[in-house]
Amino acid sequence: MAMTTAEIEALIRAAFPDAEVEVTDLAGDGEHYAARVTSGRFRGLSRVRQHQQVYQALGGRMGNELHALQLTTAAPD
Amino acid sequence: MTDDSQTRIADAVRSADVLLFMKGTPLFPQCGFSSRAVAILDHLGVEYATVDVLQDQGIRQGIKTFSDWPTIPQLYVKGEFVGGSDIMMEMYEAGELAGLFASKGVACAA
Numbered sequence: 514m515a516m517t518t519a520e521i522e523a524l525i526r527a528a529f530p531d532a533e534v535e536v537t538d539l540a541g542d543g544e545h546y547a548a549r550v551t552s553g554r555f556r557g558l559s560r561v562r563q564h565q566q567v568y569q570a571l572g573g574r575m576g577n578e579l580h581a582l583q584l585t586t587a588a589p590d
Numbered sequence: 591m592t593d594d595s596q597t598r599i600a601d602a603v604r605s606a607d608v609l610l611f612m613k614g615t616p617l618f619p620q621c622g623f624s625s626r627a628v629a630i631l632d633h634l635g636v637e638y639a640t641v642d643v644l645q646d647q648g649i650r651q652g653i654k655t656f657s658d659w660p661t662i663p664q665l666y667v668k669g670e671f672v673g674g675s676d677i678m679m680e681m682y683e684a685g686e687l688a689g690l691f692a693s694k695g696v697a698c699a700a
Binding site: 560561564565568573575576577581583584585 | 654658671673674676680
């Protein structure tokens with residue numbers, strides 16, 4: 514069961530209302546995505562913690578419905 | 591069952607300075623992300639051990655709880671969880687991964 518770009522974006526935005534979110538379907542197959550999330554909430558957090566927060570926003574879908582999500586996180590400059 | 595896999599994972603993490611949980615083996619990775627992780631470690635010329643999670647369902651599921659991380663590969667250095675392949679790539683490109691190995695006293699050939 515694949516997810517759409519819009520669904521992924523909506524889940525991340527719901528958890529990070531301040532964030533800039535850009536989700537790209539890498540292969541056009543609904544399986545391989547890349548997401549870039551820029552949020553002030555990431556400030557001062559390690560990369561592992563930043564990614565864990567995004568995975569939490571995806572509510573257990575990562576590694577299940579969502580097989581491949583190349584994730585880049587950053588705090589705004 | 592779960593407790594057993596947690597113990598086995600903890601033992602594995604302690605058993606090697608650099609440990610990669612991956613799908614497949616360094617020679618025959620079974621997933622693009624695992625393949626990328628192996629390529630980064632090879633490129634840095636660091637000695638590492640791997641655990642093939644496809645050979646062990648207990649570890650394959652248990653590692654996600656162990657590290658609170660939903661995907662594989664996962665890199666551990668001296669018992670500390672470093673991240674998955676995206677973080678490895680980001681750190682590698684920024685020169686931070688080599689720095690991490692140096693600061694932990696792990697020798698890099700490259």
